[in-house]
Amino acid sequence: MATPGKAEGVDSRKALIVANDPMLQQYVLNCVRARGCRTVLVPSVADALEQLAHERFCFTVVDLDEEPAGTGHLAAHLKLQSGDPGTVIGLTSADPRAGALLEGIDHVIGKSALSNLQRTIRALLNGTPPATSAAGEAVVVSPPREMALWTSRRMQDIRAIIEEAAAVDVTVLITGETGTGKDVVARAIHSLSSRRSGPFVKVNCAAVPRELLESELFGHERGAFTGAHKLKIGKFEAAHNGTIFLDEIGDLHPALQAKLLHVLQDGDFSRVGGKSSVKVDVRVLAATNQDLERGVAEGRFREDLFYRLNVIEIVVPPLRERMDEIPGFVDYFVHLYARMFHREAFAVAPAVMERLLRHRYPGNVRELENLIKRMIVLSDPLLVRGAGRSLGVAAPTSSHPSAIPDVSLKEAVRKASIAAERDIIARVLEATGGNRTRAARALRISYRGLLYKIKRVGLARVRPSFSPAAAHGPEPSVTEAVP
Numbered sequence: 001m002a003t004p005g006k007a008e009g010v011d012s013r014k015a016l017i018v019a020n021d022p023m024l025q026q027y028v029l030n031c032v033r034a035r036g037c038r039t040v041l042v043p044s045v046a047d048a049l050e051q052l053a054h055e056r057f058c059f060t061v062v063d064l065d066e067e068p069a070g071t072g073h074l075a076a077h078l079k080l081q082s083g084d085p086g087t088v089i090g091l092t093s094a095d096p097r098a099g100a101l102l103e104g105i106d107h108v109i110g111k112s113a114l115s116n117l118q119r120t121i122r123a124l125l126n127g128t129p130p131a132t133s134a135a136g137e138a139v140v141v142s143p144p145r146e147m148a149l150w151t152s153r154r155m156q157d158i159r160a161i162i163e164e165a166a167a168v169d170v171t172v173l174i175t176g177e178t179g180t181g182k183d184v185v186a187r188a189i190h191s192l193s194s195r196r197s198g199p200f201v202k203v204n205c206a207a208v209p210r211e212l213l214e215s216e217l218f219g220h221e222r223g224a225f226t227g228a229h230k231l232k233i234g235k236f237e238a239a240h241n242g243t244i245f246l247d248e249i250g251d252l253h254p255a256l257q258a259k260l261l262h263v264l265q266d267g268d269f270s271r272v273g274g275k276s277s278v279k280v281d282v283r284v285l286a287a288t289n290q291d292l293e294r295g296v297a298e299g300r301f302r303e304d305l306f307y308r309l310n311v312i313e314i315v316v317p318p319l320r321e322r323m324d325e326i327p328g329f330v331d332y333f334v335h336l337y338a339r340m341f342h343r344e345a346f347a348v349a350p351a352v353m354e355r356l357l358r359h360r361y362p363g364n365v366r367e368l369e370n371l372i373k374r375m376i377v378l379s380d381p382l383l384v385r386g387a388g389r390s391l392g393v394a395a396p397t398s399s400h401p402s403a404i405p406d407v408s409l410k411e412a413v414r415k416a417s418i419a420a421e422r423d424i425i426a427r428v429l430e431a432t433g434g435n436r437t438r439a440a441r442a443l444r445i446s447y448r449g450l451l452y453k454i455k456r457v458g459l460a461r462v463r464p465s466f467s468p469a470a471a472h473g474p475e476p477s478v479t480e481a482v483p
Contacts, residue, residue, distance in 0.1 A: 016085060017041045018048045018062040028061050031118045035125055052085055059124055060085035064092040087124055143191040144184045149329055152322035158314060165312045166192035173309045174287040176316030179366030182287040185314055190243040195283055198242025201235050206248035214256055215272050224273025236280050243283045250290035250301065261305045319364040326357055329365060333372040341416065342423045343376050377416040422457035
């Protein structure tokens, strides 16, 4: 069987093992092969990076103790290197919590509890969260990688507060402007807390219609209302023994504010239409871009709920107050989206970087991310198609260099999605010699779905070409893309 390359997608049953200790090598090989996976074993970081240059894997297991001090290649940059390691599992004889701080590591397992490795692999292959061991030692989920970009003094202070808040099981209120990264803070608290092996459940209180939000949060019994054909588990039950993150808490309806207060006080609730109480052990994190104290004064938000949520408050500063972080964010987003959209040669021009450092970012980090994404998608490092005017690159005579770009984000995302699909489908069709049956199989979609996507993304269809190799199912070839 041929070694799967990038064009053929990730092998869902192939694992990369990076370890030098013979005993550990054998143990990991046995664990991986027991799940029916093929393996590639390499002894060093350098060998792993060489392997990743031409292969992709479902997951990678790496011995963190063997990594040379000061290199950090695999642990800190694995997800940004060429190739795809899949989910990265780190093994360490030190405190797993310390290993979780390494960028690029998704799960950390202590060598004193290596029995967790089989559970973790099984969970990954089944698409379920990793389980804890019988002894209670959990697989550790690493903090968000964006934390490595928090280099300013303000965000270093935020990191210190996060570490202190994670150590105590109390509610935390995260405030700040839209796009500052409040969800990153919430995920960091969870990943550094004692609940890190449990679920992390996010609910956007503003995105769910008010009449459905109670059922979404607390579930409902069968027959509770028209259309309730079976029992539904709510988000609070789903977050049992873990963390629930209530985003946009300021938009919560007053009736649900009362029910949430009861859950925070007593740890139980009733499903919609239910007669009995459900007991849960959940840590609550909440976030808002609103002034909740003003909401309390105006009667829109319960005072008792505000004080119950605000045991610890973390105020995330806007990007304009930590401008020295912009180069790091730019590099991060360029690496991330250049690979995603197959624009690896993309680079930010010095003139654009200069303007990026002067922009005021009313949309904060999310605005910067979308600017970089649009630049990459349009293959336009000077942002001349609208966004450049806002940065003063294409239109330096503009009197409003910090104006919000007059470009539809929805349209830009749609074009990005189509461009990415067209590129991927064209590459796979080329690799399969135009055989659409094989291409559909490689892309893990139906044959009919592939035909629809070929038409949707504008790939030209030409007359079928026949060859002896196509005798078992001739396929029309695709030879060019419509610009």
